Amino acid sequence: MSAVTPAKPTQKPTEPWRQRLIRSLLYGRNVDRAAKARARVGLAMLAFTSVYVLIGGRLVMFAIGADAHSARRAAAQEVVATARPDIVDRNGAILATDVKAASLFGEPRRIIDKDEAIELLTATVPDLDEAEVRERLSGRKGFVWLKREVTAKQQQDIHKLGIPGIGFLRENKRVYPTGNEVAHLIGLVNIDNQGIAGMEKWLDNQGLADLHRAGFATDRLQKPIELSIDLRVEHALRDELLKAKEKFHAKAASGIVSNVKTGELVAMVSLPDFDPNNPKEAHDPDRINRLTTGVYEMGSTFKAFTLAMALDSGKINLNTPWDARGNLHYGKFTIHDSHPLGRFINTKEVFTYSSNIGAARIALGQGVEAHKAFLAKMGQLTRLRTELPESAAPLVPRRWGELNTVTIAFGQGMSVAPLQAVMGINALVNGGYLIPPTFMKRSESEAAALAKRVIKTETSDKMRFLMRLNAEIGTAKTADVKGYYVGGKTGTSEKVINGRYAKKRVLNSFTAIMPCDDPKYQILIMLDEPQAIPETKGFITSGWNAVPTGGKVIERIAPLLGVEPRFDLPPSDRLILAASRTTQ
Numbered sequence: 001m002s003a004v005t006p007a008k009p010t011q012k013p014t015e016p017w018r019q020r021l022i023r024s025l026l027y028g029r030n031v032d033r034a035a036k037a038r039a040r041v042g043l044a045m046l047a048f049t050s051v052y053v054l055i056g057g058r059l060v061m062f063a064i065g066a067d068a069h070s071a072r073r074a075a076a077q078e079v080v081a082t083a084r085p086d087i088v089d090r091n092g093a094i095l096a097t098d099v100k101a102a103s104l105f106g107e108p109r110r111i112i113d114k115d116e117a118i119e120l121l122t123a124t125v126p127d128l129d130e131a132e133v134r135e136r137l138s139g140r141k142g143f144v145w146l147k148r149e150v151t152a153k154q155q156q157d158i159h160k161l162g163i164p165g166i167g168f169l170r171e172n173k174r175v176y177p178t179g180n181e182v183a184h185l186i187g188l189v190n191i192d193n194q195g196i197a198g199m200e201k202w203l204d205n206q207g208l209a210d211l212h213r214a215g216f217a218t219d220r221l222q223k224p225i226e227l228s229i230d231l232r233v234e235h236a237l238r239d240e241l242l243k244a245k246e247k248f249h250a251k252a253a254s255g256i257v258s259n260v261k262t263g264e265l266v267a268m269v270s271l272p273d274f275d276p277n278n279p280k281e282a283h284d285p286d287r288i289n290r291l292t293t294g295v296y297e298m299g300s301t302f303k304a305f306t307l308a309m310a311l312d313s314g315k316i317n318l319n320t321p322w323d324a325r326g327n328l329h330y331g332k333f334t335i336h337d338s339h340p341l342g343r344f345i346n347t348k349e350v351f352t353y354s355s356n357i358g359a360a361r362i363a364l365g366q367g368v369e370a371h372k373a374f375l376a377k378m379g380q381l382t383r384l385r386t387e388l389p390e391s392a393a394p395l396v397p398r399r400w401g402e403l404n405t406v407t408i409a410f411g412q413g414m415s416v417a418p419l420q421a422v423m424g425i426n427a428l429v430n431g432g433y434l435i436p437p438t439f440m441k442r443s444e445s446e447a448a449a450l451a452k453r454v455i456k457t458e459t460s461d462k463m464r465f466l467m468r469l470n471a472e473i474g475t476a477k478t479a480d481v482k483g484y485y486v487g488g489k490t491g492t493s494e495k496v497i498n499g500r501y502a503k504k505r506v507l508n509s510f511t512a513i514m515p516c517d518d519p520k521y522q523i524l525i526m527l528d529e530p531q532a533i534p535e536t537k538g539f540i541t542s543g544w545n546a547v548p549t550g551g552k553v554i555e556r557i558a559p560l561l562g563v564e565p566r567f568d569l570p571p572s573d574r575l576i577l578a579a580s581r582t583t584q
Contacts, residue, residue, distance in 0.1 A: 086224040089231040098172035102155045104147040110165030176276045184289035188276040202387045228264035236556040238269045244549040248530035254290045256524040260426040262447040263435035293390045295415040299493030302411035303359045309374040312459040322358040351466045352474035356410040363409035371405045378424040428463045429519045468516035468572035475543045479551035483565025485515035490542040510546035525550040
């Protein structure tokens, strides 16, 4: 029996030690190389997938980014030409607002046939300038304006053309529903809806322009701007001034209604005016705002300052006599009265008869320095600043001597803005407080915080008495509307033409207050170069034209202002002076 020999196990070939070392370093010990290979393939596939996803995502972002850029551009344009707050009067009536309007733009890089595009556009919109459109579309800019504020029909017609690279952006267009009514006060905007005059410019200066640039000036964030103006009073004042300008063939007419206790401007009109919806009219130099940007010799209106200065000093009283027997000679100059009385007159008569001689003697009695100091205190020697950007500095003598005091005493030789004079007269009748004028709503308590006492209360009482007396027996009689206890002062100033005073070319003014026993409002009426008509019997002085115009204005606006008529009131010496702390 043969013996079976067991088989020997097969031995793996011996792996060189170097390979074992490399494999251990690369894969570690006891690793399945097949599993590792599958993992590598999966990792490669994941990497390639990630790369493709990243590329695809970037392409999508570029596509979205282009649209976002356009949206941002449109939004930027909306900020530049939109988002102005409404401007309303004190009762909420809209004076200025925005409406949406389409504007035509082009993207030169996207236009395929520019010649065809230009031909079609100019045929559809005849007022497009072909040369200008060609110049704009021939550039390499990505965006150009072609026409701002196109009509709805023009937009529809252009849209039907289907020209690539031509489109519309919606902008806000500023409109003024009241037209000319408050033109000089409101001002106007440019094509980008940026304020360039009046309260519109003031709005931008108050920070609206900065909000535009920052992108925060949106329609939702803006509250209406409430002004002190009463549109009803504004309309009545303008209507009467238009009638007076035509009736007396005047070169210009202007007027103000002011609240004497708050400094608020309730109405302001300067004719000729313009329609802010048609900005080209505003460039006419004859359409300036004569009440703030013009300066004028205010004539006898300034006698009110002269008498107030002397009365407040305590050196004179209402019965102090003044020599008016003949002309006053000062050097080579002769001062005379329009209606000489040829006798001594008292202080009351200086005012009611508007005596130049009496006013000159009163001012000389106070002295040059006292005269200058008083007018400075009344705000007449420096530029008046209000919300309106347009203002002019007064024309004051460089070397102020006695002759200057003589002539300025009765309103010659110094020019101020009419609104400046109104501010000073308010202080003379409101108890003695100088209050800065404003076009914004202001309460009496707010005004009191700004007020500065410039004359004594008893001096103010005397000035109210004098102004009422002038309506009872003086040059303001034709403005004495029954029931409203009106007072006033007239002014007729000869204009300087070629360095000489022209007797036939005058600037007339009438300053009225109502009611004189407790003044609430001052009304200023000015007529530039009114002509004589049969009704005025050949006269051109203020009492024949500015004063009756003022009476008609008062008759219309007093009920609107809530001033109730009162009849059978006692004369000024009993109703006003009797209430004064000291009676002269």
